[in-house]
Amino acid sequence: MKTSGCRAVIIDDEAWIRDGLSKHIGWERLGIELVQIFEDGMDAIAYIREHPVDILLSDIRMPNMTGLELVAAIRELAKEHRSLSRVRVIFLSGFGDFKYVQEALRLGAVDYLLKPTDVEEIEASLAKAKALRDSRDQPGPADDEDRMDPAEEPASYLIKKALGVIGSRFTENLQLSGIADELSVTPNYLSRLFRQETGKSFSDYLSDLRVERAAELLKSSTLKIYQIGDAVGYPNPRYFSEWFQKQTGMSPGDYRKRHAI
Known part of the structure; x- marks a missing residue:
């Protein structure tokens, strides 16, 4: 070959x-x-x-x-x-x-x-x-903790750790309070620092990551829509469909039809 x-x-x-x-x-x-x-x-x-x-x-x-x-x-x-x-x-x-x-x-x-x-x-x-x-502009299997561009990487060690947790566990029922507890800081402090250094709230960052992965699976995988929802942290199919449409302006089914590879 x-x-x-x-x-x-x-x-x-x-x-x-x-x-x-x-x-x-x-x-x-x-x-x-x-x-x-x-x-x-x-x-x-x-x-x-x-x-x-x-x-x-x-x-x-x-x-x-x-x-x-x-x-x-x-x-x-x-x-x-x-x-x-x-x-x-x-x-x-x-x-x-x-x-x-x-x-x-x-x-x-x-x-x-x-x-x-x-x-x-x-x-x-x-x-x-x-x-x-x-x-070479997308994270590979060892890059989940390095999702941000190096030029945009936050200076705070706490936020680096928080982003690492989100990147590796975004499919779980992840809460800011739980991450704050792991990092031994208060939720209010972590929330304020997170927005200050990433430009997004914790919930928006997590939602953006989930919709990115859901969109990729809709485009290229053979998984059912409800399976994709469960895989990215939304086990309720109706909620996943409503959430995805709110994020992208399209239902998961319409997105798949329009963007399928």
Whole structure:
């Protein structure tokens, strides 16, 4: 295969899936080089330590190391090898369990596709991952605590910590009072400092992050609308639809029709 500069690996414990993905995806047409195929996350980590990789196409449920554990391990490695912070991840899973979707979002996954998945859907997600890799302006799996532009990064250690908590736990029922308690400050003080340093209230910042992730999932994933709502912290489908329309001016269904990749 012709080298493109954008390198991808496949990790899946089922041989027929590995074979199908390697043979039926239009890798060269997408401008992506498939460099390795693994059946085990541990083997993939050993390879990634030594070889630069841009995209991971990984199953969730695998023996020895799950896809989620794999990406969590990459986050740790990225603390010493900064280039790993820009690895883009696409998860494939036969499990629609919300906890997997939520954890995938926390880890900065580009997409979460439920098996069986059409080749066209996988290729669309790969194209999106490559575009993000080329632009280098979106957070990868190790960048959740660095969402702000360095020039706009708040000076306050407290706000840096607060943003880190929001970035890693935005799918939960997150409250300013709870974060303030974790940081040993009063909610009023944290609220005032948060607005002063980010230009937004806590609730607006959290809402903006959630709508950004919901919009991405509506555009590129195969998840049901109610699953997306639950995955970004709104388990009530009606409330999620009303909230999303208020934020974007469109219902989730209309947004998906207009922006689907």
